[in-house]
Amino acid sequence: MKFYKQEKERLVCLLCSYYCKLKVGQTGVCGVNKNIGEKIECLVYGYLSALNIDPIEKKPLYHFLPSSKSLSLGTVGCNFRCSFCQNWQISQTSNINRNNYFSVDEIVNIAREKKCESISYTYNEPTIFYPFAKDIALKAKEFGLKSVFVSNGFESSEVIADMKGVIDAMNIDLKSFDKNYYKKSLGGDLKVVCDNLINIKKNDIHLEITTLIVPTINDSKEELENIVKFIKENLGVDVPWHISAFHPDYKEQNLERTKDETLQLAFDIGKSHGLNYVYKGNSTFENDTVCKNCGEVLIIREYFNVLENRLVDGCCPKCKTKLDGVFK
Secondary structure, three states: OOOEEEEOOEEEEOOEOOOOEEOOOOEOOOOOEEEOOOOEEEOOOOEOOEEEEEEHHHOOOOOEOOOOEEEEEEOOOOOOOOOOOOOHHHHOOOOOOOOOEOOHHHHHHHHHHOOOOEEEEOOOOHHHHHHHHHHHHHHHHOOOOEEEEEEOOOEOHHHHHHOOOOOOEEEEEOOOOOHHHHHHHHOOOHHHHHHHHHHHHHOOOEEEEEEEEOOOOOOOHHHHHHHHHHHHHHHOOOOOEEEEEOOOEOOEOOOOOOOHHHHHHHHHHHHHOOOOOEEEEOOOOOOOEEOOOOOOEEEEEEOOEEEEEOOEOOEOOOOOOEOOOEOO
């Protein structure tokens, strides 16, 4: 697809749901997509700010190729302005390191050489460099490698549609269920994020959701219940929900770290409403996966490490129930 369209004297960027209308020389909200005259150019195409090999569990994805390695990359820039961003040094800048260029072929070759089973677009918001990510993903498919998006969920509807058959798995941050907080403090629009989650699921892209529990911001029982109800009613009880502990960072240095009791509250709310897979991240809690049918422990984890995977052909060895997700 072409990631922009003409509208009178401006070009409209089609990468995210801001749909920035840019005159020649203007750059979008993300800081890295610019109207250069005849087109909108993704200025970070090929220019990485980070490149690492991570366990897939770190994304976090617990039901997608467990214990595999994922080549993880990011650029600079973001279309959100989260005050608690843990990668603000790269997401909240548009300064591109021109000495750090990687071609599509180079990235895929690194993934193959390092025995990675997927490539993850992460660290900053990958939607803003989707043209680059898509080219990598299509090349990676030639060698049987999967592609993963770790995103704030504010893609345009055009990009969500284009991702079908290109992106294999997504972890989306559902940061809050307060539309005013989204708009004023984060960016984006809660309704758009929710609609995108529904469409991602419809597109058969493996989906997991993360909510960072920020003290005094989104940790009320009412808001947590609203998040859980949305997941249950619109995405289904088999979509994994990761509830993650906040630690002071960026502009939120005065808030305390999320208490274990709060994580447990969120976990209990999720389970009480019937979610089958709820995980407590950035904490010392156990995060084992258990069979939704018989309760048998299927995958034993310690932090981001899989200590034991008891699945047999993706199924519970005891009752033969298939575990929801993508497995070897």
